Amino acid sequence: MLHTPPALHPLWSSLSLERFSGVSLQDQITGFFRTAIVSGRMPRGRRVPSSRQLAQEHGISRTTAVEAYERLIAEGYLVARPGAGVFIADRLPEDMQHAASGAAAAIAGPPVEEKQVANQDGRNYQLPLAPDMPAIDKFPWAAWARLTNQIYRERPLNAIAYGDPQGELALREAVVEYLAVARGIVCRPRQVLVMSGTEQMLAFAARQVATQGSAVCIEDPGYAFLHHTMAGLGLRPVAAPLDAGGIDVENGLGDVPDVRLVIVSPSHEYPLCITMDMARREALLAWARERGTWILENEIDGDYRYSARPLTPLYALAHGQRVIYCGSLSKPLAPGLRINYMVVPEERIDSLRLGPTLAPMLTQLVLARFSTSGLMAAHMRKMRLLYTKRRARLLEALRVEAGGLMDVANLPDGGLRIVATLPLEVPDMLIAQRCLKAGLKVDGLSRCYVRAPRRSGLIMGFASTPEEQMRPAVGMLAAIVRQVIEDTA
Amino acid sequence: MLHTPPALHPLWSSLSLERFSGVSLQDQITGFFRTAIVSGRMPRGRRVPSSRQLAQEHGISRTTAVEAYERLIAEGYLVARPGAGVFIADRLPEDMQHAASGAAAAIAGPPVEEKQVANQDGRNYQLPLAPDMPAIDKFPWAAWARLTNQIYRERPLNAIAYGDPQGELALREAVVEYLAVARGIVCRPRQVLVMSGTEQMLAFAARQVATQGSAVCIEDPGYAFLHHTMAGLGLRPVAAPLDAGGIDVENGLGDVPDVRLVIVSPSHEYPLCITMDMARREALLAWARERGTWILENEIDGDYRYSARPLTPLYALAHGQRVIYCGSLSKPLAPGLRINYMVVPEERIDSLRLGPTLAPMLTQLVLARFSTSGLMAAHMRKMRLLYTKRRARLLEALRVEAGGLMDVANLPDGGLRIVATLPLEVPDMLIAQRCLKAGLKVDGLSRCYVRAPRRSGLIMGFASTPEEQMRPAVGMLAAIVRQVIEDTA
Numbered sequence: 001m002l003h004t005p006p007a008l009h010p011l012w013s014s015l016s017l018e019r020f021s022g023v024s025l026q027d028q029i030t031g032f033f034r035t036a037i038v039s040g041r042m043p044r045g046r047r048v049p050s051s052r053q054l055a056q057e058h059g060i061s062r063t064t065a066v067e068a069y070e071r072l073i074a075e076g077y078l079v080a081r082p083g084a085g086v087f088i089a090d091r092l093p094e095d096m097q098h099a100a101s102g103a104a105a106a107i108a109g110p111p112v113e114e115k116q117v118a119n120q121d122g123r124n125y126q127l128p129l130a131p132d133m134p135a136i137d138k139f140p141w142a143a144w145a146r147l148t149n150q151i152y153r154e155r156p157l158n159a160i161a162y163g164d165p166q167g168e169l170a171l172r173e174a175v176v177e178y179l180a181v182a183r184g185i186v187c188r189p190r191q192v193l194v195m196s197g198t199e200q201m202l203a204f205a206a207r208q209v210a211t212q213g214s215a216v217c218i219e220d221p222g223y224a225f226l227h228h229t230m231a232g233l234g235l236r237p238v239a240a241p242l243d244a245g246g247i248d249v250e251n252g253l254g255d256v257p258d259v260r261l262v263i264v265s266p267s268h269e270y271p272l273c274i275t276m277d278m279a280r281r282e283a284l285l286a287w288a289r290e291r292g293t294w295i296l297e298n299e300i301d302g303d304y305r306y307s308a309r310p311l312t313p314l315y316a317l318a319h320g321q322r323v324i325y326c327g328s329l330s331k332p333l334a335p336g337l338r339i340n341y342m343v344v345p346e347e348r349i350d351s352l353r354l355g356p357t358l359a360p361m362l363t364q365l366v367l368a369r370f371s372t373s374g375l376m377a378a379h380m381r382k383m384r385l386l387y388t389k390r391r392a393r394l395l396e397a398l399r400v401e402a403g404g405l406m407d408v409a410n411l412p413d414g415g416l417r418i419v420a421t422l423p424l425e426v427p428d429m430l431i432a433q434r435c436l437k438a439g440l441k442v443d444g445l446s447r448c449y450v451r452a453p454r455r456s457g458l459i460m461g462f463a464s465t466p467e468e469q470m471r472p473a474v475g476m477l478a479a480i481v482r483q484v485i486e487d488t489a
Numbered sequence: 490m491l492h493t494p495p496a497l498h499p500l501w502s503s504l505s506l507e508r509f510s511g512v513s514l515q516d517q518i519t520g521f522f523r524t525a526i527v528s529g530r531m532p533r534g535r536r537v538p539s540s541r542q543l544a545q546e547h548g549i550s551r552t553t554a555v556e557a558y559e560r561l562i563a564e565g566y567l568v569a570r571p572g573a574g575v576f577i578a579d580r581l582p583e584d585m586q587h588a589a590s591g592a593a594a595a596i597a598g599p600p601v602e603e604k605q606v607a608n609q610d611g612r613n614y615q616l617p618l619a620p621d622m623p624a625i626d627k628f629p630w631a632a633w634a635r636l637t638n639q640i641y642r643e644r645p646l647n648a649i650a651y652g653d654p655q656g657e658l659a660l661r662e663a664v665v666e667y668l669a670v671a672r673g674i675v676c677r678p679r680q681v682l683v684m685s686g687t688e689q690m691l692a693f694a695a696r697q698v699a700t701q702g703s704a705v706c707i708e709d710p711g712y713a714f715l716h717h718t719m720a721g722l723g724l725r726p727v728a729a730p731l732d733a734g735g736i737d738v739e740n741g742l743g744d745v746p747d748v749r750l751v752i753v754s755p756s757h758e759y760p761l762c763i764t765m766d767m768a769r770r771e772a773l774l775a776w777a778r779e780r781g782t783w784i785l786e787n788e789i790d791g792d793y794r795y796s797a798r799p800l801t802p803l804y805a806l807a808h809g810q811r812v813i814y815c816g817s818l819s820k821p822l823a824p825g826l827r828i829n830y831m832v833v834p835e836e837r838i839d840s841l842r843l844g845p846t847l848a849p850m851l852t853q854l855v856l857a858r859f860s861t862s863g864l865m866a867a868h869m870r871k872m873r874l875l876y877t878k879r880r881a882r883l884l885e886a887l888r889v890e891a892g893g894l895m896d897v898a899n900l901p902d903g904g905l906r907i908v909a910t911l912p913l914e915v916p917d918m919l920i921a922q923r924c925l926k927a928g929l930k931v932d933g934l935s936r937c938y939v940r941a942p943r944r945s946g947l948i949m950g951f952a953s954t955p956e957e958q959m960r961p962a963v964g965m966l967a968a969i970v971r972q973v974i975e976d977t978a
Contacts, residue, residue: 036669057870122651122846139649145641152634160628160823161953162611180525196685196847207721228842232696234723334649336850353717357611358685360849361825381546464650 017058025060029068030075037077037088044092047085048078125335126464127441128473131271131417132301132335133464135383135390139334143375144366151365159361165354167194167341168361170368175329175341178371182303185316185325190349193342196358198300198328201340203229205324206261208344208352209294210235214260217253219246221448221455222270226263235261239450242269246276249287261294267310268302271419271448271459273412278311285318295323300340303332303380304463305414306388320345329367332380337363387416387463390470394418394462397474405481406458416464419445421457426485428456434480440473506547514549518557519564526566526577533581536574537567614824615953616930617962620760620906621790621824622953624872624879628823632864633855640854648850654843656683656830657850659857664818664830667860671792674805674814679838682831685847687789687817690829692718694813695750697833697841698783699724703749706742708735710937710944711759715752724750728939731758735765738776750783756799757791760908760937760948762901767800774807784812789829792821792869793952794903795877809834818856821869826852876905876952879959883907883951886963894970895947905953908934910946915974917945923969929962 017028036042049057051065058065069086072078079089125133151159158168166172172189179185195201210216212234218226220239227237240262241252247264264284266276276284288295297314315325324344330337339359344352357364370376398408398420406420422428428444435442445457458477465473506517525531538546540554547554558575561567568578614622640648647657655661661681668674684690699705701723707715709728716726729741729751736742736753753773755765765773777784786803804814813833819826828848833841846853859865887897887909895909911917917933924931934946947966954962 042669122654123647125651126646133650136646136650139644141641141644145638148637148641149634152630152637155628155630157615157625158612158825160825161622161625162614163825165611180531197844199844200689200847212723225844232722234701234721336647336649336652338847338849355686355688355714358689358827358847360827360852363849363851 017060025064026068026071029054029065030071033068033072034075034077037092042088044088044090046088048088050085124436124441127436127439128465128469129394129435129460129462129477130441130464131443131459131461132415133461134332134334134416135386135463136334137464137466138383138386140375140379144370147366147369147373147375148362151362151369156362156365159365163357163361163364165357166190167192167357167359168364168368170372171329171339171364172341174368174371175327175343178329178376179325179327179343183299183310183313183316183327185313185343187320187343188346191320191343191346193344193352193354194357194359194364195340195342196338196360198298198326198340199225199229200358201326201342202226202263202296202298203233205296205326205342206230206235206263207233208348209324210260214258215256217247217256217259217262217264218450219264219269220450221272221445222265224448224450227450241451242272242274244274245280246274247284248280249283253287259291259293261296262288263296263298264314265298265300265302266314267299268412268415270301271417271443271445273415273417273419275311275413281311281314281317285314288322289318293322297323297325299325299327301328301331301416302414303327304384304387304416306384306391307413310414315343329371330363332383333367333370333376337367339363339367383463390462390465390467391418393467393470394460394465394474397471401471401474402478402481405478417459417461419457419459421445421455422481424454424456425488426456426481427488428458430488431458431481431484434484435477438476438480440477440480442477506549514553515557515560518543518554519560522557522561523564523566526581531577533577533579535577537577539574613925613930616925616928617954617958618883618924618949618951618966619930619953620932620948620950621904622950623821623823623905624875624952625823626953626955627872627875629864629868633859636855636858636862636864637851640851640858645851645854648854652846652850652853654846655679656681656846656848657853657857659861660818660828660853661830663857663860664816664832667818667865668814668816668832672788672799672802672805672816674802674832676809676832677835680809680832680835682833682841682843683846683848683853684829684831685827685849687787687815687829688714688718689847690815690831691715691752691785691787692722694785694815694831695719695724695752696722697837698813699749703747704745706736706745706748706751706753707939708753708758709939710761710934711754713937713939716939729753730940731761731763733763734769735763736773737769738772742776748780748782750785751777752785752787753803754787754789754791755803756788757901757904759790760906760932760934762904762906762908764800764902770800770803770806774803774812777811778807782811786812786814788814788816790817790820790905791903792816793873793876793905795873795880796902799903804832818860818865819852821872822856822859822865826856828852828856872952879951879954879956880907882956882959883949883954883963886960890960890963891967891970894967906948906950908946908948910934910944911970913943913945914977915945915970916977917947919977920947920970920973923973924966927965927969929966929969931966 017025051069052062055062055065069078073080077089077092078086080086169189171194172192175192176187176189179187195204206216213236215236215238216230217238217240220241230237238256240247246266246269253259266281295314313325315323324342326340326342328340330339395408398406406422408418408420411418428446432442432444443459445459446454506514540558541551544551544554558567562569565578566581568576570576658678660683661678664681665676665678668676684693695705702725704725704727705719706727706729709730719726727745729736735755735758742748755770784803802814804812813831815829815831817829819828884897895911897907897909900907917935921931921933932948934948935943
């Protein structure tokens with residue numbers, strides 16, 4: 001059992017006493033405390049170190065420390081609570097002076113609503129119906145803790161120093177294994193790059209193959225934020241329209257000049273879950289080959305399948321020629337682990353400029369072991385059953401609670417979301433907003449479009465929503481949709 | 490105690506059997522195995538599930554599974570080892586056919602040198618003399634494990650879902666406390682952004698305040714890679730020359746048009762550890778105010794101080810007006826944790842476009858507790874004593890082993906590196922290269938310069954090098970320097 005030192009504010013280590021400054025040590029200590037307390041830097045009510053600790057840590061006599069504390073107590077900045085220690089006062093001398101002028105609040109430290117942080121978007125994904133969120137209520141905490149402790153006992157220097165900028169080898173080996181098995185992709189660990197967020201990864205890939213000012217085609221509807229990302233890199237984002245078979249190069253991309261990159265999700269497009277058929281895949285590859293265009297195949301959220309076997313990935317069809325494959329090893333388990341990977345053609349690896357990896361290294365090691373031990377496969381098997389059930393429950397709830405209100409077209413074979421479409425005039429973003437206020441997380445379909453014709457609809461998830469919450473959640477959603485239709489009619 | 494399932498290859502879950510396909514289940518199983526084994530996707534020597542497991546997991550009869558295995562054993566793809574299980578054969582039937590033509594290697598899976606990954610730069614920082622590396626040999630594994638398990642027991646959904654894109658509140662509060670105490674910076678948690686790598690953070694900050702094509706001034710010598718990063722964002726990087734007092738706006742920046750951002754490390758510049766004096770700080774702030782230029786104050790590696798109190802940060806001098814402050818909460822402990830932070834003026838926060846955070850969320854929570862519990866302060870106090878000792882040991886070793894060979898100018902008050910300068914004609918990068926071959930990590934000074942006059946020298950660290958290794962390491966370094974001087978004379 002490790003000895004826990006008493007909870008010391010990091011402050012005390014910064015109190016630097018000057019021995020020959022002409023100011024007595026006691027005055028230096030009291031001055032330091034007064035300033036820190038009045039400025040709010042030392043929060044009220046917090047325990048300060050004992051005079052003994054203060055003396056020891058700063059190499060001063062106990063008497064000096066005791067006398068400094070006594071003065072601060074006498075002045076009202078500190079309060080001694082026998083048996084508990086010395087604390088910063090809850091009310092300060094300055095409060096009295098300022099009380100009349102109402103200025104007390106200004107020195108009382110940050111207000112309580114500080115907890116309301118500016119951007120809570122991430123947390124909303126814990127709400128019912130959150131799209132693309134796996135069952136975080138079923139996260140295997142015990143197994144994860146066991147593997148973590150195993151790794152900690154091995155004290156891996158890689159994880160606390162800088163590690164491999166390409167990602168830890170153990171994890172890259174796990175990715176190779178997973179891809180061989182699940183996607184029929186044959187590659188080697190040296191072709192795998194471990195990265196963190198999706199946007200970061202796609203930006204990195206784009207920088208490798210696209211030249212300043214060249215065009216990057218992005219599915220429309222799709223991840224609209226990528227237009228912003230790519231423009232920020234000095235590239236020219238172009239919306240590539242989709243039909244039921246995915247990108248149609250003949251009608252969609254034919255006339256775009258200087259395309260250096262097409263970002264595409266053939267197995268499970270976002271948000272409509274369109275699967276690109278084999279003919280379209282071949283056509284896209286032929287078109288790209290002809291022009292020397294790169295393809296970035298994004299399968300970040302296509303790991304769960306419920307019926308048909310997935311089609312062969314573009315990467316495998318092209319034998320890795322001018323295709324970069326992107327996936328995630330953490331998203332099927334818990335997106336917050338933030339571990340994605342990218343497979344790069346062998347001949348490009350040595351020319352990549354890699355900085356230290358951004359993917360958390362301890363997590364990389366734990367995840368690698370979770371995967372190679374078979375725990376990941378077992379978890380995904382269990383989840384697939386659970387998700388089949390939860391998906392059925394969502395569809396049933398939509399039928400019962402929202403029958404005739406929304407249309408669930410294009411029910412996908414995989415993934416963790418469905419899209420319910422609405423008449424074009426219904427403002428889906430307003431519904432999404434009202435849902436959020438009511439404690440539900442759905443996304444509006446229209447914001448996924450960059451160019452007309454837009455569609456209206458709701459993107460919702462089923463995987464993270466416990467079965468018993470599905471009916472009430474969808475009931476609430478249906479009520480909101482009806483209300484919005486009425487309000488805007 | 491958790492039940493550990495036997496180590497199953499994730500492969501088995503992907504074996505998808507089609508009941509009405511016209512191919513018998515046994516044929517499907519054997520076909521799947523043969524292809525996977527021959528392609529190298531299933532590595533040789535690996536255990537496969539028992540026939541009982543195979544039957545259970547795929548809902549087939551035990552007999553079918555047993556017969557399929559028996560066929561594969563008979564064909565030489567699998568080997569049964571009584572009492573141990575069934576394994577993939579070490580030598581395959583195909584080896585025999587191809588042996589004569591020498592093609593066996595091609596199907597024998599990745600070669601052993603696969604372990605030699607393309608870019609091992611990160612790992613080199615575990616070698617003696619690695620610059621800026623804290624004492625990873627003293628990482629508090631036990632305390633870290635204890636806090637990790639504490640967090641795991643609380644099952645924080647934030648850490649596995651998406652969490653707060655700004656960074657977990659607990660960690661932002663810890664940053665506010667640390668800055669108040671250690672740097673005299675008063676800010677609020679909502680101004681703090683938690684991020685991952687330094688380059689990512691600086692790029693994010695630059696994108697917020699600089700417009701396409703505008704100039705970004707970067708210290709020279711400094712982080713030369715930033716020129717590449719900023720150019721990649723469509724900005725115009727400009728080298729700002731330094732003298733002993735840091736950036737001199739009069740002589741260095743006066744004539745650069747359209748400067749939107751100056752990136753500066755006033756307390757502890759990289760690599761020369763120049764401290765910008767107070768007059769220069771005031772001059773830079775006045776200059777920036779006049780032009781509406783932003784300042785990015787980078788104190789990523791200035792946390793350890795050995796003597797003088799640090800000067801007031803630009804952020805505090807400017808009351809946060811047009812200054813963004815960047816630091817790291819993990820670098821003083823273990824850079825591999827990869828948790829940096831950025832303080833942004835209050836009025837800019839709401840206009841930031843935040844994606845999901847890239848900083849590992851579980852690590853954020855553990856680090857927050859490590860900091861607020863006082864363990865971080867205690868660790869840093871201990872390390873400061875250790876580093877004082879290790880620094881003295883390095884200087885002594887340089888005097889004894891390399892006296893007259895290199896000049897240790899500008900010994901800094903803080904940080905984890907020193908710079909030994911060499912006559913300009915000595916090729917420092919060649920020395921760095923030879924050191925690496927000999928198992929030492931030092932950096933060349935010349936590569937930190939973007940424009941003339943360059944200096945030659947070696948950047949080396951002391952904090953991660955155990956005391957007893959210091960003399961031998963410096964002895965080896967001195968021998969290499971002498972050899973290079975001789976070779977290139």
